[in-house]
Amino acid sequence: MTGTRVVVLGAGIIGAACARELARAGHAVTVLDRGGPAAATTSHGEGNVLVSDKGPGPELELARLSRRLWPEIIAGHPDAGAVEWEPKGGIVVATTEAGAHELDRFAAGQRAAGVVAEPMDAGALAEAEPNVTRDVAAAVHYPEDAQVQPAGAASVLLAGALRAGAALRTGCDVLAGVVRGGRVTAVRTSAGTFEADVFVNAAGPWSGELARRLGAPIDVRPRRGEILVTAPMPPTVFHKVYDADYVGAVGSGAEELQSSAVVESTRAGTILLGSSRRRVGFDDRIRPEVLSVIARKALRLFPCLDGVPVMRAYGGFRPYVADHLPVIGPDPRLAGLWHATGHEGAGIGLSAGTAAVLRDLLHGQRPDIDAAPFRVDRPAVLGEGKDL
Numbered sequence: 001m002t003g004t005r006v007v008v009l010g011a012g013i014i015g016a017a018c019a020r021e022l023a024r025a026g027h028a029v030t031v032l033d034r035g036g037p038a039a040a041t042t043s044h045g046e047g048n049v050l051v052s053d054k055g056p057g058p059e060l061e062l063a064r065l066s067r068r069l070w071p072e073i074i075a076g077h078p079d080a081g082a083v084e085w086e087p088k089g090g091i092v093v094a095t096t097e098a099g100a101h102e103l104d105r106f107a108a109g110q111r112a113a114g115v116v117a118e119p120m121d122a123g124a125l126a127e128a129e130p131n132v133t134r135d136v137a138a139a140v141h142y143p144e145d146a147q148v149q150p151a152g153a154a155s156v157l158l159a160g161a162l163r164a165g166a167a168l169r170t171g172c173d174v175l176a177g178v179v180r181g182g183r184v185t186a187v188r189t190s191a192g193t194f195e196a197d198v199f200v201n202a203a204g205p206w207s208g209e210l211a212r213r214l215g216a217p218i219d220v221r222p223r224r225g226e227i228l229v230t231a232p233m234p235p236t237v238f239h240k241v242y243d244a245d246y247v248g249a250v251g252s253g254a255e256e257l258q259s260s261a262v263v264e265s266t267r268a269g270t271i272l273l274g275s276s277r278r279r280v281g282f283d284d285r286i287r288p289e290v291l292s293v294i295a296r297k298a299l300r301l302f303p304c305l306d307g308v309p310v311m312r313a314y315g316g317f318r319p320y321v322a323d324h325l326p327v328i329g330p331d332p333r334l335a336g337l338w339h340a341t342g343h344e345g346a347g348i349g350l351s352a353g354t355a356a357v358l359r360d361l362l363h364g365q366r367p368d369i370d371a372a373p374f375r376v377d378r379p380a381v382l383g384e385g386k387d388l
Contacts, residue, residue, distance in 0.1 A: 004362075007032060007187065007196040009174060009210060012042040013150065014340050014347055015202035016157035017355035020073075022200075023164035025359055030194060031158070031166060032187075034173040038154035041204040041347065044316025046227060046264065046272050047150045048240065049349035052090045052142035055106060056113040058373035059325055063346070064114070065369050066353035067144055073352060077160060082152035084267050090145030090240040091120070091129060093136045095300070100138035103244040107140045116143055131236050131304045138244075145240055147264065150348050157351070169194075177214035183335040184214060198362065200338045205282075205317040207327075207341035216334040218327060218376065219383030220342050223320035224278045226290050228298070231309040232269030236302070240264040242275075243301060257290060261297035263305075270311065273298040277345070279320065286315055318344045323380035326350060328357050331376050338362070339376055 004027045008019045011033035023029040033039075049070060054060040071087075074080040092107075094100040107117040120139040125132065128141065162168060171191055178186035178193070186195040203210040205222035245260035262274040276290050291313055299305055321327060321342040331337040340358050343350050357374070360367040376382075 003028065004198055005196040006030070006198045006200065007194050008200045008202055009187070010202035010204060011037040011158065011168065011170070012040060012202065012204050012347070013038060013154040013157065013351045014204065014343065014354060015200070016154045016161060017351040018200055018202055018340050018358050019161035019166050020157045020164065021355040021359040022362070023161045023166040025363070029161060029166035030196070031161065031168045032172040032174070032189065032194065033170050034190070036170050037158050037168065038151045041316050041318060042154045043151045044314055045150045045345065045348055046262075046274060047084075047148045047153065047348055048346070049146040049148060050090060050240070050346070051110075051115050051144050052092055052117070052140075056109050058370065059346070059350075060110070060113060060115070061369040062326065062350050062353045062357070062374075065356065066350050067146070069352035069356060070146070070148075073157070073160070077156050079156055079159065082149070083156050084149035084152055085146065086148070086267070087146040088239050089141060089143040090242070091125070092140050092142065092242055092244055093125070093132065093301070094138040094244040095133070095135055097137050099244045103138050103140060106244075117141075118143070129238060129241060131302055132241060133301055133303055147240060148348060149266075153348065174210055174213055179215060179334065184337050187214070196336075198336055198338060200340055200358070202340045204341060204347070205319045207319055207339065211331075211337075211339070214334065214337060216331050216337055217383070218339065218341075218381050220319045220321055220327065220381075221279070222282055222317035223344060224276075224280050224283070224315055224317055225274065225345060226276045226286065226294060226313060226315040228273040228291060228294055228310050229312050229314070230271040230273070230305070231311045233271060233308065234269075235265070236304065237263055237265045237271055241301060243297065257293065259290070259293045259297060261301040263298050263302055271305070271308075275345075282317060284315065284317075286313055318347070320344050321380055323378070325380075326354060326374050327376055327381050328354055328371060328374040329361050329376055342381070
């Protein structure tokens with residue numbers, strides 16, 4: 001299929017990664033976005049490249065594939081410094097005996113799946129994170145966890161696509177699809193009509209609405225998260241450190257607030273405090289009560305942060321699917337339409353693997369991992385029993 005005309009709908013990190021892979025494979029790629037590159041969900045995340053928060057299963061396999069690919073992508077790019085790649089590892093702590101039991105069980109399952117998950121005693125934890133609370137019942141070190149600067153990482157991926165011949169068009173809001181003989185052959189946008197052989201829906205939280213406009217709705221909805229950013233500080237936090245409650249918050253489908261302590265530093269010296277998850281549609285108002293919960297839980301993990309100035313707070317929308325798995329592959333209802341979405345808060349880390357899987361499927365090749373769990377025609381994506 002070399003030379004196929006591909007339009008990627010969305011210039012966030014998923015769209016940028018897909019555009020890079022497909023352009024490097026010889027396709028004629030155009031990336032469309034109604035705003036600017038990495039201007040929405042991607043720029044409102046923490047930049048996590050994690051295996052620690054995923055239990056055995058397809059998402060973990062996708063995460064491990066991505067973790068292998070990221071260093072290769074960075075090594076081959078002249079502006080790799082913009083990615084701010086930090087393979088600093090993660091530490092998960094449990095502050096209760098019940099949490100310790102669950103963390104031990106979860107880590108054992110991950111080890112069986114090939115993840116490096118190293119139990120830490122109190123001395124090892126204090127050496128690795130001298131400022132973390134000593135009120136810890138269990139801790140596990142995940143040396144494979146890493147962090148990137150989200151917008152920088154997306155820009156490097158998009159630049160790789162452009163160097164391989166891709167084109168970028170911004171200010172293009174997709175209005176409708178042009179369908180002939182059961183195949184989408186073009187999209188009508190606010191900036192004109194674009195024809196292609198393949199259209200990749202990589203619009204993140206807006207993927208559901210975009211798919212509806214194209215005539216093949218999928219049940220991808222926004223889930224909001226907020227992050228606090230401290231003023232720059234001396235070195236204080238040396239890994240991504242989070243409470244074991246985080247895994248449960250990620251996996252929950254509840255609409256009400258889900259929160260857990262997640263604390264990590266950046267190269268600029270600021271400390272990011274998360275995390276929260278709320279299903280509130282596209283309501284983008286910052287809620288002080290949510291920020292208060294985040295701060296309180298972060299202080300329990302790092303009491304030394306008491307009194308540290310908070311420089312700013314921001315929030316963003318993540319593409320939520322009810323079964324917590326991404327959507328990757330062709331839409332069986334509409335030829336020519338493909339999807340790469342539904343990663344919720346893991347899109348930064350999963351982007352490289354997602355693009356590789358999409359490329360292989362488009363070429364009729366077997367991906368490095370089983371792609372069947374990510375298929376479009378599953379109940380959680382088609383919204384069976386729901387009004388899309």
